[in-house]
Amino acid sequence: xxxxxNSIDLKEIEKKTxxxxxxxxxxxxxxxxxVLSIGLGITLGDLLPEPFDSLLPIILMIIGLxxxxxxxxFITQPRLGIVKFGFRQKTRKLKTVLVLxxxxxxxxxxxxxxxxxxxxxxxxxxxxxxxIIGLLFITFPLCFAAYFLQYTRLYFIALxxxxxxxxxxxxxxxLPEPFDxLMAFGIVSVIIIIEGFIFLIKFLRKYPLSKEEMT
Amino acid sequence: MAKKKIESDDFIQPLGDIDKIxxxxxxxxxxSYLYVVxxxxxxxxxxxxxxxxxxxxxxxxxxxxxxxxxIEKRFKGKKPQTxxxxxxxxxxxxxxxxxxxxxxxxxxxxx
Numbered sequence: 001x002x003x004x005x006n007s008i009d010l011k012e013i014e015k016k017t018x019x020x021x022x023x024x025x026x027x028x029x030x031x032x033x034x035v036l037s038i039g040l041g042i043t044l045g046d047l048l049p050e051p052f053d054s055l056l057p058i059i060l061m062i063i064g065l066x067x068x069x070x071x072x073x074f075i076t077q078p079r080l081g082i083v084k085f086g087f088r089q090k091t092r093k094l095k096t097v098l099v100l101x102x103x104x105x106x107x108x109x110x111x112x113x114x115x116x117x118x119x120x121x122x123x124x125x126x127x128x129x130x131x132i133i134g135l136l137f138i139t140f141p142l143c144f145a146a147y148f149l150q151y152t153r154l155y156f157i158a159l160x161x162x163x164x165x166x167x168x169x170x171x172x173x174x175l176p177e178p179f180d181x182l183m184a185f186g187i188v189s190v191i192i193i194i195e196g197f198i199f200l201i202k203f204l205r206k207y208p209l210s211k212e213e214m215t
Numbered sequence: 216m217a218k219k220k221i222e223s224d225d226f227i228q229p230l231g232d233i234d235k236i237x238x239x240x241x242x243x244x245x246x247s248y249l250y251v252v253x254x255x256x257x258x259x260x261x262x263x264x265x266x267x268x269x270x271x272x273x274x275x276x277x278x279x280x281x282x283x284x285x286i287e288k289r290f291k292g293k294k295p296q297t298x299x300x301x302x303x304x305x306x307x308x309x310x311x312x313x314x315x316x317x318x319x320x321x322x323x324x325x326x
Contacts, residue, residue, distance in 0.1 A: 014252075016263070017251055082259055082298075083255040084255070
């Protein structure tokens with residue numbers, strides 16, 4: 001009853017309601033899977049014959065998405081319940097999609113430019129290039145997404161993923177290519193997946209499987 | 216003296232107009248949660264409010280009788296699912312309640 005006696009702040013209630021849908025850690029684990037598939041994509045690109053080298057990361061991403069959706073359906077919904085958000089949260093999602101779409105378009109343009117001119121390089125040393133690209137095109141857009149979605153853990157994920165390119169460049173000093181990328185993205189993805197898993201366990205404890213409805 | 220009494224009653228009068236269905240703490244909480252979302256099911260509302268099944272169920276029945284909450288019962292596979300949303304009247308009543316409470320509580324001071 002303590003909840004009732006506290007003053008009612010609708011914005012706080014909206015935030016709490018929204019954040020409860022992110023408590024399960026499934027989205028974190030999905031991000032971890034994405035990072036892992038990027039790492040495998042870079043690594044296997046040199047090891048596997050075509051077209052498996054480019055297909056495997058896509059398959060991994062799809063598997064990650066399927067696992068995420070199944071988790072939401074069979075783990076989260078029976079425990080947390082179902083909620084549909086109103087206009088304000090939909091606007092937040094729309095803004096996130098917009099920022100990430102613009103970012104993807106910029107990345108695609110840069111990729112095409114690089115494809116047309118393979119010798120084109122930034123004026124920075126190679127390892128700084130990875131750091132700048134990671135922070136500029138991964139960390140910042142994901143931070144915007146974290147802000148719009150009020151998803152605090154995404155700031156941490158954004159930083160880790162952004163730094164993974166730099167980490168890969170650093171590891172290339174001691175590891176042969178392409179294992180440096182696999183190691184860097186592997187470490188980052190394992191950290192994110194473990195973090196998500198811890199949140200999932202907390203979620204399962206907080207929301208035990210619900211009894212039948214009594215209405 | 217009589218004039219003073221009338222003035223005092225005028226000040227207190229808005230309290231009498233407060234919607235008593237919404238004013239009950241548990242129902243106020245239910246209305247607040249349903250106000251910030253488009254719709255939610257029984258389980259979600261129970262988790263958020265911390266109310267027991269029976270308690271939530273009885274308050275929802277009262278809110279439904281008042282026309283403030285729309286309750287849609289359906290089956291998802293073999294499991295029953297109860298979807299809840301504020302009706303237009305419920306939303307308007309909640310907004311009016313907020314305004315009145317602000318009006319009443321805004322006038323209260325410790326001086």
